[in-house]
Every structure is written in structure tokens, then in C-alpha cells.
Ligand SMILES: Nc1nc2c(ncn2[C@@H]2O[C@H](COP(=O)(O)OP(=O)(O)OP(=O)(O)O)[C@@H](O)[C@H]2O)c(=O)[nH]1
């Protein structure tokens with residue numbers, strides 16, 4: 001049986017009670033065998049998929065390596081799962097992140113870690129894209145940052161307007177990528193050119 005105490009910062013008991021209420025409200029029997037553990041599973045799922053709410057993405061950007069590098073660094077196709085804040089349904093896609101270093105580079109794995117923290121929250125894709133760009137610009141003291149996110153929103157595919165092929169593309173450019181058209185064109189062609 002699930003434990004009854006709440007594990008801070010997630011109030012698991014409260015989520016369990018709410019899920020039981022939803023099951024009752026949709027006309028289900030939360031006491032039938034197949035649903036007995038569902039409130040607990042859903043509570044643990046929310047604690048997992050929203051763990052980014054209680055994490056600070058800056059912790060992944062503290063260690064930088066001194067390296068002269070005048071050219072952009074690009075990480076493409078970072079798998080990303082977020083949740084739309086309107087329906088709490090999954091948003092699944094990829095992030096592409098480029099930056100122009102300013103005497104320091106960050107470990108390659110840290111950028112996907114930052115994406116994980118910021119995406120594991122109820123989000124708007126536009127806000128997520130801007131948050132990643134602003135954070136990297138500041139913490140890396142970068143000369144430029146470009147972030148592109150391409151994602152499919154389940155609230156548009158499995159319900160509502162039901163357009164399973166539609167993908168939503170957002171971008172945020174800062175510093176050199178904003179000021180210099182050639183640099184921006186170069187990063188966009190590196191991101192999109194290879195696959196289209
Ligand atoms: N701009 C933006 N819209 C989003 C995002 N995630 C979900 N949405 C949209 O948010 C909107 C919410 O619209 P509402 O009219 O309040 O909700 P709804 O009645 O469920 O809307 P429908 O999805 O059209 O049935 C929908 O158009 C969603 O497609 C996002 O990250 N950015």
C-alpha cells in the first residue's frame with residue numbers, strides 16, 4: 001500500500017485525493033480493483049514529470065571551462081518532454097541550442113540538463129524557449145544564444161482540434177544571433193538544413 005505521508009515539496013496525499021475525486025466525477029468506481037492504485041500512481045507521476053518546479057537550472061551551469069572559441073557551438077535534437085499548462089497534457093519534441101562562447105564553454109551534457117529542468121514544469125512553449133535563451137545568455141556570459149524548439153502538443157493531437165501532424169516551432173535569439181543576420185541564418189540552416 002502507498003505510504004500516507006506527503007513527500008515535500010509535493011503533497012502526494014493531496015494529489016491522490018484529487019485523482020480519486022476526478023475518477024468519481026467522470027463516473028468511474030475508484031474502488032474497483034484496476035483503479036485502486038491509480039491515485040498513487042498518478043501522484044508519483046506528477047512528482048516525476050513536474051520535478052523541474054523544485055529544481056534550479058543554474059546549478060548545471062556553475063562549472064565552465066576556459067577555452068577560446070569564437071565560433072558558435074550547437075547542440076541539435078535534444079529530446080524534450082514538457083506539459084502544456086492549459087491542459088496538463090504532454091508536449092513532445094526537440095530543442096536545438098546554439099551559443100557563441102565568451103572565453104568559457106560549458107560541458108556538453110549540461111545544456112540538455114537545463115532543458116530537462118525547465119521543461120519538467122507546466123509550461124508554455126514560447127516561455128520555455130525564452131527561459132532557456134535568457135538563462136544561457138546570463139550564466140554563460142555568452143556573446144549570443146539561439147534556441148529553437150519544435151514540438152507536438154497532445155492537446156492539439158488527441159483532443160480538441162485534433163491535428164496530429166501539426167508541429168509548433170518557437171525560437172528565441174539573443175546577442176550576436178539577433179544583431180547579425182548572417183549568423184542567425186547560419187544557425188537556422190544548421191538546425192533545419194540537415195533534416196529538410
Ligand atoms: N501559444 C501557445 N498555446 C498553447 C501552448 N500549449 C497549448 N496551447 C494552446 O492553448 C490554447 C488554450 O485555449 P483555450 O480556448 O483556453 O482552451 P480550449 O477550449 O481547451 O481550446 P481548444 O484546444 O481549441 O479546444 C489552445 O489553443 C492550445 O492549443 C503553448 O505552449 N503555446
Ligand SMILES: [Zn+2]
Pocket residue numbers: 084085086087088089153155156
Ligand atoms: Zn494544452
